[in-house]
Amino acid sequence: GAVVSQHPSRVICKSGTSVKIECRSLDFQATTMFWYRQFPKKSLMLMATSNEGSKATYEQGVEKDKFLINHASLTLSTLTVTSAHPEDSSFYICSARPLIGTSGGTDTQYFGPGTRLTVL
Amino acid sequence: DQQVKQNSPSLSVQEGRISILNCDYTNSMFDYFLWYKKYPAEGPTFLISISSIKDKNEDGRFTVFLNKSAKHLSLHIVPSQPGDSAVYFCAASVLGGGADGLTFGKGTHLIIQP
Numbered sequence: 001g002a003v004v005s006q007h008p009s010r011v012i013c014k015s016g017t018s019v020k021i022e023c024r025s026l027d028f029q030a031t032t033m034f035w036y037r038q039f040p041k042k043s044l045m046l047m048a049t050s051n052e053g054s055k056a057t058y059e060q061g062v063e064k065d066k067f068l069i070n071h072a073s074l075t076l077s078t079l080t081v082t083s084a085h086p087e088d089s090s091f092y093i094c095s096a097r098p099l100i101g102t103s104g105g106t107d108t109q110y111f112g113p114g115t116r117l118t119v120l
Numbered sequence: 121d122q123q124v125k126q127n128s129p130s131l132s133v134q135e136g137r138i139s140i141l142n143c144d145y146t147n148s149m150f151d152y153f154l155w156y157k158k159y160p161a162e163g164p165t166f167l168i169s170i171s172s173i174k175d176k177n178e179d180g181r182f183t184v185f186l187n188k189s190a191k192h193l194s195l196h197i198v199p200s201q202p203g204d205s206a207v208y209f210c211a212a213s214v215l216g217g218g219a220d221g222l223t224f225g226k227g228t229h230l231i232i233q234p
Contacts, residue, residue, distance in 0.1 A: 004163070034221045043209065044164070046221035059221075093163045095222075108154065109222060111163035 003027055004096050006112035013084055014120055021079045021115045023094030029074035030096035034109060035067075038091045050077045074099075084119040091116050123147045124212050126225035134233050139197040141228050143210030146191065150212035154222065155184060155195045157206045164209055168195070197230075205232045 003026040013019050023033055031052050036044040048058045048069050056069035066088075068080040077096075081088055095109040125144045133139045143153075151172035156164035170177040170184045170193065177184050183196045197204055207229050211222040 002166075006163070036221075043224045043226045044222075046223070049221055091161070095163075108166055108169055110166060111156070114161065114163045116161065 002098065002108075002110040004094065004110050004112040006094055006115050008115060009113060010116045010118075012118045012120065015085055016083055018080055018082045019084055019117060021081075021092055021094075021117075023077045023079070023096070023112050025075045025096040025098075025110070028096070028098045030098055031074060032097045033071060033077040034095045034097075035069060035077075035079050036093045036095065038093060038114075044093060047079075081117065084117070086119045089117055089119045122226075123150075124210055124223050124225040126208075126210055126228050128228050129226070130229040130231065132231045132233055133200050135202060136199045139195075139200045139204065139230055139232070141195040141197075141208050141210070141230065143193050143195075143225055144191055145193075145212050147212070147223070148191070149214050150223070152213050153184070153186060153193050154211045154213075155182075156209045156211060157204075158209060158227070159206050167208075200230075200232045202232050202234065205230060 005024045007022045033050045035047045037047050038044045046059050047062045048056045050056045050069045050071040052071045058064045071077040091114050093114040095111045097109050123146050154169040155167045157167050158164040168179050168182045168184050170186050175186050186193045207227040209227045210225040213222050
């Protein structure tokens with residue numbers, strides 16, 4: 001149980017275009033989903049917290065107009081990288097926290113497989 | 121300021137022996153700690169967690185110890201197996217803090233040698 005999927009797994013795009021990444025919890029509901037970014041040989045850095053039905057909360061230094069997050073349902077959150085530039089190339093990973101009382105407890109996050117974004 | 125620290129970038133252990141991965145934290149508000157295992161180009165896989173009201177949690181070959189006064193936790197893997205070779209991340213959060221994401225350490229690359 002507690003499976004999280006991400007789509008696409010890899011994407012290559014031209015500079016200036018927008019890319020949408022989907023994150024889905026497949027067998028549980030999650031009111032909260034998180035988006036992380038990992039640079040090569042670095043730790044995962046939290047970008048934003050996505051709550052179903054409300055605006056995302058962004059970490060300091062993350063441009064909310066550039067990284068648009070939508071949490072449309074209890075099982076789906078999307079991250080759109082707008083007007084992508086080469087410096088946005090990275091590995092983006094989402095995670096989902098099950099509803100309290102369901103699998104995994106109150107604070108265990110389950111991660112998707114990640115999306116490798118390359119901006120040319 | 122790095123709030124979660126894993127000071128060993130890599131660790132090499134012989135198969136069958138015990139692997140001990142260490143993690144230190146500075147934020148006294150953290151009260152829930154997790155260990156994740158990660159392979160290249162994949163998302164982290166949850167291994168084990170511990171709440172600050174406990175000092176030990178065990179799950180099969182994995183045991184996490186928490187020393188709250190020292191702000192230190194460790195993950196013990198025994199016996200170590202070749203499939204355990206991966207990067208291990210220590211993460212911390214504030215339980216009940218609403219929408220808090222995890223704060224990760226930089227990871228320790230565990231290499232299990234035959």
